[in-house]
Structure formats: structure tokens, C-alpha cells
Amino acid sequence: LAKTTQPISMDSYEGQEVNITCSHNNIATNDYITWYQQFPSQGPRFIIQGYKTKVTNEVASLFIPADRKSSTLSLPRVSLSDTAVYYCLAGGSQGNLIFGKGTKLSVKP
Amino acid sequence: NAGVTQTPKFQVLKTGQSMTLQCAQDMNHEYMSWYRQDPGMGLRLIHYSVGAGITDQGEVPNGYNVSRSTTEDFPLRLLSAAPSQTSVYFCASSYRDSPSRSPLHFGNGTRLTVT
Numbered sequence: 001l002a003k004t005t006q007p008i009s010m011d012s013y014e015g016q017e018v019n020i021t022c023s024h025n026n027i028a029t030n031d032y033i034t035w036y037q038q039f040p041s042q043g044p045r046f047i048i049q050g051y052k053t054k055v056t057n058e059v060a061s062l063f064i065p066a067d068r069k070s071s072t073l074s075l076p077r078v079s080l081s082d083t084a085v086y087y088c089l090a091g092g093s094q095g096n097l098i099f100g101k102g103t104k105l106s107v108k109p
Numbered sequence: 110n111a112g113v114t115q116t117p118k119f120q121v122l123k124t125g126q127s128m129t130l131q132c133a134q135d136m137n138h139e140y141m142s143w144y145r146q147d148p149g150m151g152l153r154l155i156h157y158s159v160g161a162g163i164t165d166q167g168e169v170p171n172g173y174n175v176s177r178s179t180t181e182d183f184p185l186r187l188l189s190a191a192p193s194q195t196s197v198y199f200c201a202s203s204y205r206d207s208p209s210r211s212p213l214h215f216g217n218g219t220r221l222t223v224t
Contacts, residue, residue, distance in 0.1 A: 032210045043113075043199050043215030044152070087152065092209050095140060095159050096167060101151035 004088045004100035011106050018075045020103050022088030025069050031091040033064060033071045038085045038102070047086075048073070075105075083107045111135050115200050115216035122190040122223045130185040130219050132200030138214070139205030141183035145169065145196040146218075152199065158183055159205055190223045197221070 005023040012018045024033065032051050036044035048055060050062040050071070061074040071090070075082055085102040092098060116131045134141065142157035154167030158177040172194060174186040183202075187194060198219045203211035 030209070034209075034212060036213070041218070043201070043217050044213070045215065046212035049210070049212060095142075095157050095165060096154065097142065097157070097209070097213070098154055098168060099144070099152040101149070 003098065004090050006086075006088055006100055006103045008101065009104040009106070011108065012078055013108050014079055015077050018078050018082075018105060018107075020073045020075075020086055020088075020105070021070055022073070022090070022100070023070050024088070024090035027068050027090045033062070033068075034089045035060070035062065035071075035073045036087045036089065038087065044087060078105075078107045080107050080109060113200055113202055113214050113216035115198075115219050117219060118217070119220050120222070122187070122221065124190060124192060124223060126190050128187050128190065130187075130198055130200075130221070132183045132185065132216060133181050134183075134200075134202040134214070135181065136202065136214065137180060138202035139180060140211065141177070141200065141202045142167070142213075143173070143175065143183070143185045144199045144201065145194075146199060147196050155185065155198075187221075192223045195221060195223045 034049040035047045037047050038044040048060045048062045052064050055062045063072045085104050087099050087102040113134045139160045143155040144152040153169050155173050156175040158164045161177050164175050200216045201213040203213045
């Protein structure tokens with residue numbers, strides 16, 4: 001199982017870029033890396049996914065180095081509405097999708 | 110589309126009672142799973158299923174039972190509720206071709222309190 005490790009919490013201010021790094025040393029060759037966002041009283045929702053190098057969509061970028069032992073979620077110019085818990089998921093190609101404890105991001109005005 | 114629907118939204122049980130948390134999805138997803146979420150613990154996998162008739166245990170399966178008789182439904186049964194099972198429960202689903210590659214779709218959760 002690719003156990004993940006993330007910082008427990010991060011603080012930022014509106015307009016700043018936020019980078020959250022996740023460590024997944026035991027990721028398997030055929031596993032993908034997926035990030036989710038969760039607001040209070042809601043289920044997590046998909047943000048971005050990648051396998052290697054860089055992936056960008058309308059809300060975030062995901063950077064994955066060649067060894068794939070870590071990944072970094074980048075949120076450009078955060079706003080108050082980006083305050084949430086962010087989860088990194090790596091592995092589980094057989095179905096045992098194990099989440100870490102997540103990173104609680106607080107964005108201040 | 111409704112996506113992943115969980116019922117009930119809230120439930121209070123007494124110790125020793127049994128109940129079933131319902132989960133249904135209308136996306137024809139083969140993979141379904143149950144998580145519990147407790148403060149400071151993140152999401153912990155209880156049971157999962159890669160298709161009808163197939164179930165497997167996750168990280169914290171004790172005290173819970175599942176079955177998968179149809180593609181659409183994946184109920185979670187508490188056989189004899191305990192206060193330690195007080196939690197928020199989330200159901201999720203995705204395509205089976207690769208659970209790691211297919212993003213999970215989550216329901217809005219069931220908040221369970223056991224007194």
C-alpha cells in the first residue's frame with residue numbers, strides 16, 4: 001500500500017500561491033496520484049490526477065518528479081473559498097484506496 | 110443524474126442496536142466503497158467492492174458488514190452498534206477499470222451517533 005504523508009495544516013492569504021506536498025514512497029508502478037478537496041459537511045470531491053511530470057487544469061496544477069515518491073498540489077491565487085481539507089491519494093490499484101489524514105488549508109483575508 | 114445518494118443523512122442509535130446505511134449510485138460504476146471520518150483521522154476505508162457479488166475488507170472492517178447484490182447498491186450494516194462507531198460515513202464509487210486511476214465520486218455522508 002502506498003501510504004501518504006502530508007502536512008497537517010497550512011495557512012495562506014488571499015491571492016497567494018499555495019503548494020501542498022504529499023510523500024508516497026511506496027507507490028506502485030501502475031498507481032496514479034489523485035488529489036481531493038473536502039469542505040465541512042460535504043463529501044470529498046476530485047481536483048486533479050496525474051501519473052508523472054506535470055498536469056494542469058482550470059483549478060490546480062500537479063507536479064510529480066521522475067521518481068514519483070512525492071507530488072505537489074499547486075493552487076494559484078487562493079481565495080477564501082479555497083479553505084478546505086486537501087487529501088492526496090496514491091495507490092490502491094486493486095481497490096484498497098487508503099487516504100491519509102489530509103492537509104487543512106486556511107486562507108485568510 | 111443523482112450521483113451517489115446516501116440515506117439517512119442523520120441517525121441516532123442506542124448501543125446494541127443494528128441498522129443499515131444505504132448507498133446507491135446511478136453512474137453504472139462497478140467500484141464502490143465505504144469510509145468513516147473521525148476528527149483528526151482523515152478518511153478510513155471500511156469495506157469495498159469491485160463489482161456485484163465481490164466485497165473485500167479495508168482498514169477498519171470490524172463491526173461492519175457489507176454485501177453487493179446489484180451494481181447500483183452497496184449497503185453498510187452495523188450489526189450491534191457501539192459508541193466507537195459514532196462517526197460520519199461516506200460512500201464512494203468509480204469505474205472499475207482501475208480504482209487508482211478512476212476518480213472517486215462521494216456521497217454527502219451519513220452522520221451517525223451511538224449513545
